[in-house]
Amino acid sequence: MKLNGGVNTKVADDNLAPVTALELRALPARITLISHAPTLALKRASFPLDAPLPEDEIEKVATQGWTAPQAQYVCCGPEKRTQQTAEALSLEPSVAIELADVDYGTWNGKEIEDIHATDPEGLASWLTDVNAVPHGGESFAHLIIRVQRWMKDRTTAGHTMAVTHPSVVRAAILCAIQAPPESFWRIEIAPLTLTDLRFNGKQWTLRVAGCPVLLK
Structure with a gap:
């Protein structure tokens, strides 16, 4: 786990050459957001602490053998539940405090x-x-503003994959479609679902939201 707040600067496939800064700027920007695995707090309908995931949830994710799409940057929120989800998905993320719950x-x-x-x-x-x-x-x-600033930094970053929280994913969707902040509660993001955003050079668009990461 990298702790510098940065992200990987090479593609996920080690057989491919590292991407140069010039090549990276030429790539279309994309953000793939993955909401973390279910927690005990979710099951108890309580506000979360920075507690680890239940062991059975980690095992459930790890045994699926999920294959991540190719990405130039892989990151996650600073909490245990996001880091453990990323590791169970065989990702090697950097910690991005902007993606905190x-x-x-x-x-x-x-x-x-x-x-x-x-x-x-x-x-x-x-x-x-x-x-x-x-x-x-x-x-x-404030969360929406925080996520919006993070997304602005990703517009020339190629494909970013981030394991984070449902609240962060909801904020990112609002920013992408330029919906009013009051729409926050009208978006539901389940655990272990994928949301994909694309940047066309001028604005973000929502490609897919709430797609299950793992097979049932």
């Missing part, structure tokens, strides 16, 4: 039912207002 502040590790019981107004505002931060962490509006 939303910071849920004081809600981290708590079940949604508990929040509803103790702070119903805060939960309601969080579910309807992308600028709301009742937990004192990061708003979805």
Whole structure:
């Protein structure tokens, strides 16, 4: 696992020669986003902590023998669940802090039912207002801006493959189709699904979203 925040500068196939900076700029830009494997927090309907994936989920991914498409850059979020998903998919990613999950502040590790019981107004505002931060962490509006900046850096980067979080994927889709931030909650991204974005030199387009990575 690389920890410099950068990404690989050669194609995935070791039999191919490294891509030069000039050749890289000439390649059409593409981002393939993969949402991480299911977590215990997801099963418990709770806000996540930086906990490892369940062993059975790691094994399920690893035994599928998934073959990654060729990419010039491979990266993942800094959390254990994204790094372990990438490794189970036989990827060798660099860590990109821009792909981190939303910071849920004081809600981290708590079940949604508990929040509803103790702070119903805060939960309601969080579910309807992308600028709301009742937990004192990061708003979805800030997440969208963060992802948009990251995507701007990828417009001349060839094919980028990133293992990240459903929230980050949703933000990337909004940025690609230039939808209003308020549409954030109208997008559902399941675990271990693939979303593909393409850049035509002027704008991003959504090629596919929510495609299962593994066979059922």
